Amino acid sequence: MTVVDIQASSARQVGRTVLLIALAVVLIYPVAWLIGSSVKSPNEIIGNLSVIPEDITWSNYVHGWTGLPSATFGTFFLNSTLIAVATVVANTVSCALTAYAFARLRFPLRGWWFSVMICTLLLPSHVLIVPQYALFRWLGWVNTPLPLIVPKLLATEAFFVFLMVQFIRGIPRDLDEAAKVDGCSPYTVFLNVIMPLSRPALVTTAILSFIWTWNDFLTQLIYLPDVDRQTAPIGLSAFVVSGGETALGPLFAMSVLSLLPVLLFFVGFQRLLSSAIQPARLRR
Amino acid sequence: MTQLAWAVLMRQQNVAIAVVWQAMFSGGGAVNQFLALFGIEGRPWVNDPDTALLTLIALAVWQLGAPMVIFLAGLKQIPTDYFEAAALDGAGRWRTFRNVTLPTLSPVIFFNLVLETIAGFQGFTAAYIVSNGTGGPTDSTLVYTLYLYLKGFGDLEMGYASAMAWAFLFAVGSLTALLFVAGRFWVHYADDWGL
Numbered sequence: 338m339t340v341v342d343i344q345a346s347s348a349r350q351v352g353r354t355v356l357l358i359a360l361a362v363v364l365i366y367p368v369a370w371l372i373g374s375s376v377k378s379p380n381e382i383i384g385n386l387s388v389i390p391e392d393i394t395w396s397n398y399v400h401g402w403t404g405l406p407s408a409t410f411g412t413f414f415l416n417s418t419l420i421a422v423a424t425v426v427a428n429t430v431s432c433a434l435t436a437y438a439f440a441r442l443r444f445p446l447r448g449w450w451f452s453v454m455i456c457t458l459l460l461p462s463h464v465l466i467v468p469q470y471a472l473f474r475w476l477g478w479v480n481t482p483l484p485l486i487v488p489k490l491l492a493t494e495a496f497f498v499f500l501m502v503q504f505i506r507g508i509p510r511d512l513d514e515a516a517k518v519d520g521c522s523p524y525t526v527f528l529n530v531i532m533p534l535s536r537p538a539l540v541t542t543a544i545l546s547f548i549w550t551w552n553d554f555l556t557q558l559i560y561l562p563d564v565d566r567q568t569a570p571i572g573l574s575a576f577v578v579s580g581g582e583t584a585l586g587p588l589f590a591m592s593v594l595s596l597l598p599v600l601l602f603f604v605g606f607q608r609l610l611s612s613a614i615q616p617a618r619l620r621r
Numbered sequence: 622m623t624q625l626a627w628a629v630l631m632r633q634q635n636v637a638i639a640v641v642w643q644a645m646f647s648g649g650g651a652v653n654q655f656l657a658l659f660g661i662e663g664r665p666w667v668n669d670p671d672t673a674l675l676t677l678i679a680l681a682v683w684q685l686g687a688p689m690v691i692f693l694a695g696l697k698q699i700p701t702d703y704f705e706a707a708a709l710d711g712a713g714r715w716r717t718f719r720n721v722t723l724p725t726l727s728p729v730i731f732f733n734l735v736l737e738t739i740a741g742f743q744g745f746t747a748a749y750i751v752s753n754g755t756g757g758p759t760d761s762t763l764v765y766t767l768y769l770y771l772k773g774f775g776d777l778e779m780g781y782a783s784a785m786a787w788a789f790l791f792a793v794g795s796l797t798a799l800l801f802v803a804g805r806f807w808v809h810y811a812d813d814w815g816l
Contacts, residue, residue, distance in 0.1 A: 364683065370651060371641045386654050461743055461793065463766050464786040467779050552633045554746045555766075559774055570636040570746075577640060578753050585644060592637035599635070 368596075375589040382585050398594075401587030404576055407564040410591055413572035417595075420482050420557075420568060421550040427489035428497055428546040429539055435492035436501030437527050441513065451502075458495040462555075470559060484560045485550075497542045504538035505531060548599055569595040628687040639680070639750035643667055646676045667751050670761040677762060680747050688733040695729030696722075727808045735800055742793050745770070765789055 366388070373388040374381075375397055381390060402410045438444070439451055473484040492498055508531065516526045532539075554570045561567050567575070573595060576588050645651045646666035653663030666672045703725065707717045723730075745766040748756065756763030756771065769789070773782025 364686075367638070367641050367645060367683070370645070371637070383649050386651055461739070461786075461790060463743065463769055464790050467773050467783045467786060470773075471779060548633065552635050554634065554636055554749070555770065558749075559770075573636045573640060574750055574754070577643070577750060588640060589644070592640045596635070596637045599633075 368600075371589055371596075372593055375586065375593045377586065379586050382589070397586035397590035400584075401576075401590040401594075404584065404587045404591065405564075405572065405579065408567070408572070410569070410572055410594070412565055413567055413569045414594070416482070416561075416566060417551060417568040417570075420485050421547050423482070423486045424489050424550040425543045425547050427486060428492075428494055429543050431490050431492040432494060432497040432501055432542060433532065433535065433539060434527070435498045436505055437531055439498070439502045440505035441510075441526075441531070442523060454495050454498055457493075458499065466555070466559065473560065479560055480563050480566060482561070482566070485553075485556060489546075494546065497546065500542065501535065501538045504535055508534050544602060548602060551598055628690045634744065634746035636746060636750055639747040642676065642680050642747065643751045646679075668758055670759045673751065673758060673761040677744070677747050677751065677764075681741065681744065688737060691733055691736075692726070692729060695726050699725045724809045728810055731800075731804050731808045735797060738796060738800065739793060742766075742789070 369388040370386075373390055376393045376395060377390040377397075378392070378394055404410070435454075439447065439454075469484070469488075470479075473479055476483075478484050478487075512530050512534075513526050516530050521529065552570070554574070557568045557571055558574075561571060564575075569591075573588070573591060576584070576591060648663075648665035648668065650666075652666065656663045664672065666676050699722065703721045704717060707721045712720065743766060744764055748762045748764045748767045749770075752758075752762045752767075754767075754771075756767050765785075766789075769782050769785045772778050772785060
């Protein structure tokens, strides 16, 4: 390689790096700007493009927390957390049981039920939302968190069922057989063999269903009209309507808080997931 | 699988993100300030019927992380033999990309195409937030799902909303079927890729 070649290729290298950095900045800027602006004074939010605030003020968080007249964001975050935690528990338990049945047990029409389950995966939620609402209104559950939680007890999230079926299929059947020889029933096989080995899939299900529920907007908007029942996304959207540009700082502060669990999961997720999804490496 | 889980996460519609988007693309927002540095006069992007929908499209494009992660997984799965063979045959970078990478990646391109199409139709949160739940200005951000919501839960015309939902399913289903038919002409699966 001649000197000119090396120079040309390093120039290309620099060009490529600059381009990639520019792209990364575009991708990161909105979130970084949101976080930075949440500690800026009102004038600075409008006037300062920079991500880093000139002087830091926490007043936005104080104002935002009590920004809506009828309820504080404490209520919203508490409601969000309750619904999300209940959903995580319900989803994980019910989807694990269902997946175990599909992956291991023999029952009539198993293949047919499995394809029905896959079909519900493809069905847009909007198709179901009206009949579901009619049903829950008839039950008198509107304005309670029940419509958001109870269906999850029935393994309605086909995505997680599918994920866990795939995972359980990767666990050698010999282990089941050995447990059966030792006198295990299908239930004790599930509890003592399948569950401990499926922990990675369970963790994935738990994390994803937490974030799905945390970010969910449409269903919470429909089922929770009363302000003291509402969740963080609904609170935020009410804030948008009431505020305008003057309340931008408090609005940003509350946005940051509502993104916090999601961001934390993103940061910690890489390691957690990559260890989670590898099919159970079995030591025998 | 890791990638799929990531992609699922990244495709999330989030109210807080929509809030930032609205602030960035408003009259005095960051985008216009940035344009002003170059002497370009911006406009109130989200409040202008001509550009409000564009901001929603920009948001969807900005969330390119999900398809990207899937593409990355697909690229990693192309056997390196193919590239070595192409290099032996004297193919340049462009030829290699055009004749090896693209065809072997086509199932992944197709997968992303279908997923993004369906996701695009289902977008609701951003349109709701950017327009304060109205679909405005002058219906420019009134996406189908938002209209469905307003009909069913604003005007309480549940029957109408139900009918809309079925029309929606039919339309998206047909479009997906169309994509699958068209895919026969350009998607190459490994098993019928004679090598």
